[in-house]
Amino acid sequence: MATERTLVLFKPDAVQRRLVGELYSRFERKGLKVVGLKLLKVTPELSKQHYAEHVSKPFYPMLEEFITSGPIVALCLEGPEAVSVVRGMMGPTNGRAAAPGTIRGDFGVSRQMNLVHGSDSTDASAREIAIYFKPEELVSYEPTLSGWVCASDEK
Numbered sequence: 001m002a003t004e005r006t007l008v009l010f011k012p013d014a015v016q017r018r019l020v021g022e023l024y025s026r027f028e029r030k031g032l033k034v035v036g037l038k039l040l041k042v043t044p045e046l047s048k049q050h051y052a053e054h055v056s057k058p059f060y061p062m063l064e065e066f067i068t069s070g071p072i073v074a075l076c077l078e079g080p081e082a083v084s085v086v087r088g089m090m091g092p093t094n095g096r097a098a099a100p101g102t103i104r105g106d107f108g109v110s111r112q113m114n115l116v117h118g119s120d121s122t123d124a125s126a127r128e129i130a131i132y133f134k135p136e137e138l139v140s141y142e143p144t145l146s147g148w149v150c151a152s153d154e155k
């Protein structure tokens, strides 16, 4: 089992709707370790870097307008298979199609304003974490409760 790091963003809609505490709490309760955390505003340049795969798509101008429209919270989360665990907690892109119990299913009805970003592969997470965090901004530590989160052969 691989311990992975993944990039999570609470998008401007999550911050403006005052859902940051709620969303942070979900990842905390899941047992994922927060190793990086910051509040920032995404610039158009940063948006193009992050969403490089989408820049040429018809929806990109609206996506850039949205993601740069207010502060976001960026997190680097760590845990066993963290990339797919987080994607599962988020639900599919469109909040209208996302199942109850997922973040997008519980809090949203939009395809664009879907509250969270999560890396979709370990290649993507490595690239995206480096966009949002300097190496020294990521904190290594052993949480006191880690022995109660999963067995030693799952770490």
Ligand code: IDP
Binding pocket: 054, 059, 062, 063, 092, 093, 111, 112, 113, 114, 116, 117, 118, 120
């Ligand atoms: P994901 O966030 O579930 O990985 P992607 O397809 O990578 O979804 O799209 C990135 C983001 O772009 C989505 O989270 C959403 O905010 C926005 N987006 C995706 N598809 C559309 C669309 O068809 N119209 C408007 N916005 C979209």
Ligand code: MG
Binding pocket: 120
């Ligand atoms: Mg994506």
